[in-house]
Amino acid sequence: MDVSQRAAALFDRLPPGERRVAEVVTSDPQAVAFGTVAAVAERAGTSGPTVVRFADRLGYAGFVGLQAAVRDALSERLRPAVERIRRTPPAPVLARALEVELANVRRTLDAVDARAFDGAVTRLADEKRQVLVLPSEQCRAPGSHFAVELSLLRDGVRLLGGSEFRVASQLARARRRDVALVVDLRRHERWVVDASARLAEAGVHRIAVTDSVLSPLVQGAAQSFVAAAEASGPFDSTVGIVALLNALVAGVAERRRATATRRLDALEASWVASGALID
Secondary structure, three states: OOHHHHHHHHHHHOOHHHHHHHHHHHHOHHHHHOOOHHHHHHHHOOOHHHHHHHHHHOOOOHHHHHHHHHHHHHHHHHOHHHHHOOOOOOOOHHHHHHHHHHHHHHHHHHOOOHHHHHHHHHHHHOOOOOEEEEEOOOOHHHHHHHHHHHHHHOOOEEEOOOOHHHHHHHHHOOOOOOEEEEEOOOOOOHHHHHHHHHHHHOOOEEEEEEOOOOOOOOOOOOEEEEOOOOOOOOOOOOHHHHHHHHHHHHHHHHHOHHHHHHHHHHHHHHHHHHOOOOO
16 A cells, blocks of 8 residues: 555544644645655644654654655656556456456445435535535546536536636635535645635535545545546546446435426426437
8 A cells, every 4th residue: 555545544543643744645745755854743733753653653664664655656646647658558458447447436436435425415405505516627527527417406506617717706606505526636736625725714515526535625524535546548537436426416316306307307398399309
């Protein structure tokens, strides 16, 4: 396991100071890779010995061992696509994709906490609350598809994105009663992390979908879900995210069965009458 995976496995059992170190390791690995014990301790709001204890608890030889592991992980993150594309494929493309993507879906859905899922569905189904969907560029396709399908079931769904000015304008309209679904994979786009933080400051109920429990998007989120994103090619997979978002839409449809049925019947009648769809 890499540093993030080791920290995630122990996160719930870590003392508060070591949790803050774990958050620094995940949100700002450069600070660990190129910093000192004292600098990391200051960044985490804790002490040098706490940083060393965290490294020892994860099984590394003190801070030096932790730093070496973070550097290795950071190096892999900085050039995943350009290196993956140069690797000799271990199996034919279709066979490899089938194996990897089925595993991504299973790992993603198997890891879902039933209580968190029910809480997310309850909020997403509540039409008194506006739903803001905030995907990064690499997660734009599944995020956009989720927003479209959810908007077929209920009103008040908005997909956020665009220029910095447009995003800031959209965030200014967020209210405490709203719900935000934030979707991104490591390495996070800074604007997504910043927008998520602004939504938190506004008191918006946040649902995070990412690929690590130590993601900065998870911090303070009301519900969080970890999607497996192993790649069968040069780029991280979003198939696990698609499966999870599809499950959330299905949950909302089940929760709003009566009203959703009437709504879809009306939409279908309109599509047929206008000739918008061709069989």
